[in-house]
Amino acid sequence: MKKFRCGDVVPGCTRAFTGSADEILLAVAAHARAEHGLSQVPAELVAQVDAAMVDA
Template sequence: MKSFRCGDVVPGCTAAFTGTEDEILAQAARHAARDHGMTSVSPEMVLQVRGAMTPLTA
């Protein structure tokens, strides 16, 4: 399990997601469309999101 904070890629955004990498990417894509008006997610953005994910600690 990992976590991702949108604000690490889009300054000022407070959205956060947890799950597997694939789950986070899907959640982030829906969030980007709904809250940031992004109609598509570029490969570069996917790399940024993956790079900003951190492991959850127990």
């Protein structure tokens, strides 16, 4: 089980995610599209999210 806080990558965002790494990446991709206006999630962002995940 992992945890990720969007604010660790996007300052000011308070959204947090908990689950497996794959579940978090899927949820973050949907969040990035819906809340941050990204039509595609760049590989660099995926790497930042992966690096910022911690054990829950």
